[in-house]
Amino acid sequence: GAGVSQSPSNKVTEKGKDVELRCDPISGHTALYWYRQSLGQGLEFLIYFQGNSAPDKSGLPSDRFSAERTGGSVSTLTIQRTQQEDSAVYLCASSLTRQGIDGYTFGSGTRLTVV
Amino acid sequence: DAKTTQPTSMDCAEGRAANLPCNHSTISGNEYVYWYRQIHSQGPQYIIHGLKNNETNEMASLIITEDRKSSTLILPHATLRDTAVYYCIVRVAYGNQFYFGTGTSLTVIP
Numbered sequence: 419g420a421g422v423s424q425s426p427s428n429k430v431t432e433k434g435k436d437v438e439l440r441c442d443p444i445s446g447h448t449a450l451y452w453y454r455q456s457l458g459q460g461l462e463f464l465i466y467f468q469g470n471s472a473p474d475k476s477g478l479p480s481d482r483f484s485a486e487r488t489g490g491s492v493s494t495l496t497i498q499r500t501q502q503e504d505s506a507v508y509l510c511a512s513s514l515t516r517q518g519i520d521g522y523t524f525g526s527g528t529r530l531t532v533v
Numbered sequence: 534d535a536k537t538t539q540p541t542s543m544d545c546a547e548g549r550a551a552n553l554p555c556n557h558s559t560i561s562g563n564e565y566v567y568w569y570r571q572i573h574s575q576g577p578q579y580i581i582h583g584l585k586n587n588e589t590n591e592m593a594s595l596i597i598t599e600d601r602k603s604s605t606l607i608l609p610h611a612t613l614r615d616t617a618v619y620y621c622i623v624r625v626a627y628g629n630q631f632y633f634g635t636g637t638s639l640t641v642i643p
Contacts, residue, residue, distance in 0.1 A: 511576070
């Protein structure tokens, strides 16, 4: 597609439920990133995928968070047993060049609200 | 990655040049300067990056001082749509992530 597509754009879930957030990167982009942004805060790195290499999971805040990237394209971020502090905008980005040396393209994000 | 310092907020009159400063006095020789912006309720948008030389593209110009300890992003003719938070980031070429700080909130005034 023309840009990075994320779905859903908004998600309201009850505390304790699991959620899945989807990211479709730009076709041909080998690098994919997940960040999150809490209200009024800066962006927090979560995870990075580069081709077939093992992902950099150093930013995942707890073992309730996981992500996968199937076939080097679509990625899913899963949050298990959601907590209210998980409420944030989850942003996905992709880049054509390795590790985003020429910059990332971000999607519009998924706004997650845990009630 | 080196730390950057930016003003919290700035105003600019519509049609005038917006000059956004960034200090990165501890930058290393292999670190690039990147600029992104984030318009309200949208994901960040890459603007420009550079190592030593000044750079220009269709969006902006990046001026890096000779000692590389500071830089300025220039939007030559600011429009209302340029109102956004602007992030200055320094990073090695092949880092795994960008560290987004708090940036500069630019307001373009009619």
